[in-house]
Amino acid sequence: MNLKQMEAFYWLTQLKSHQRVADHLGLTQPAVSARISGLEESLGVQLVDRGQPGFALTEQGYEVAEYAETFLNLAETLRSRLHVKRKRRFSIGLVGMVTMTWGIALRAKIAAQPGGAMVDVHSAPNVEIRQKLRSGALDMAFVTGEAGLSQVQSSFSVLYRVGWVARPDVIGGAGRVMTPRQLRELPLIFYPHSSPLFGPVADMVEETRRRPNARHTASSLGMICEMVRAGYGASALPLAAVEREIANGMLVEIPTTVQLAPLDVRCVHLNKARKSQSEEVFAMAHQAAREWCVAHPRYMTFKEG
Template identity: 50%
Template sequence: MNLKQLEAFYWLSQFGKHRQTAEYLGLTQPAVSARITALEKDLGKTLIDREADGFVLTDQGLEVAEFAVQFLNLREAMLGRLQDRHKRGVSLGLVGMAALTWGPRLREALLAELPEMTIDIYLGSDLQLRRLVEAGTLDAAFTASGDRARGADFGVEYQVGWVSRGDVIEGLPQPMSPDDLRALPLVHYPKTSPLFNPVADYVDDMAERTAPRHYGNSLSAICEMVRLGYGASALPLAALENEIASGKVVEIAATEGLAPLHVACTHANRARRKQVGQVLELAREAARAWCRDHGRYSSFEDL
């Protein structure tokens, strides 16, 4: 098995036609077919259902296609690094809470302290950042799940609580029990988010619930949905600190507390430890300074 075979198979899985795949790769159709046949022989698996109407991958073919794109991404990442003559760029992944709290301070510090270094920042969910790490795209990543990276000795703890616009809970007594909260229109994270499991019990059966359930695909989207009155949500309160202080959003007292959210560096590229180490040191100071100024809902952690 080699990368040329995987490349041919991946693009065939995307186009579904040998002719388009051959044109894209600059090959002949027989050459594409030969690479696919050789890949199937090396793996000992049938990847294409040749008895189906049209182009259809087998179950094994679907799995190989998923792995193939990861191999190709890793190849591109490696070639990009090797071709970077100056090696002055660092790609940094930040989960939503980090990007929206101490992230701006980190960016300012990077511009001031490392002006010669290009920093590319990727904002995404834990799942999205994990996939970028697996593809070799990121040099460092701060997420809310996964094991702490070697050499990363700090994190930030965010207090999680229920919030909504005032009219959503107007006239309702507090503190609210889980049943009281369950009766409200709720805004949730996707099931892949670390914030979903703590409130999973509030997403009751469709036939029994009495209020809508809304879903956002990012922290920013969910915060905006809360501001607009879609419903109540369990969020790291620091994300809406200004709105809570101004009264635009209210913190809901609950009879049962929620576990805090911890964000730390879960990936650091050891092959580029010098550049990554510089970024992590500035990130440490940015997070510490932000928590010092916003201590109501967050705290700095020495790990």
């Protein structure tokens, strides 16, 4: 058994056609068939039920299919980490709220160091950062506590206050305290279902009930902020992302009778194979986050440990 055979079998389970697998991998159809046959021979079982009119797996085929993706992910992780070492680049994953706040200070600190130009920042939601971590594409990652990943020991965290915000013309002025029922009467901008804020926000405004106004969706914090600025509707945001707009009156924070829990962002991964560089960048992240929170205390709180 080898990885090329497992790769061909994995794609066969996804594409369900030897020819489509051949096109995807840049092989001939006989080459794909040979790899599948070789895998069956090495395992001593039949994986594809060739007695069926269409594509079908045998019982053993389904069992092997459960492991095929794991094999390929492990191989990709190894290749990615070796490639990162070869090219000497260091990659940091940041959720959007970090990218828009203390990540700015972190990038400046890194850029001021010798070799700082060789550090890449990947800004993405929790779910995408998890995928990049599994593939070994990231050396460090900062995500919210809802990402389902264990934090790095001796870490720090930043609490982001979450509140409702809109343009004054969307809500008919500022200062009025709103109940969840009154909020759901407004045009609202939602996060995708994979976001840690989707569930709490949807529950708060009882989104499963009849929707009395427009409901918009965006896939990133940056785009949701842009839609709020453009007047599409109101949204629940980490308020630090729009602190400047709230200060100058372009947007207003909506006081509510029910408060949303803050979002807790922390480091969940450090590349142990690049220990020295990881520790150096982490120290700069610690300093950047602390300094930013001191300078912007209204919507952010720095916590040790």
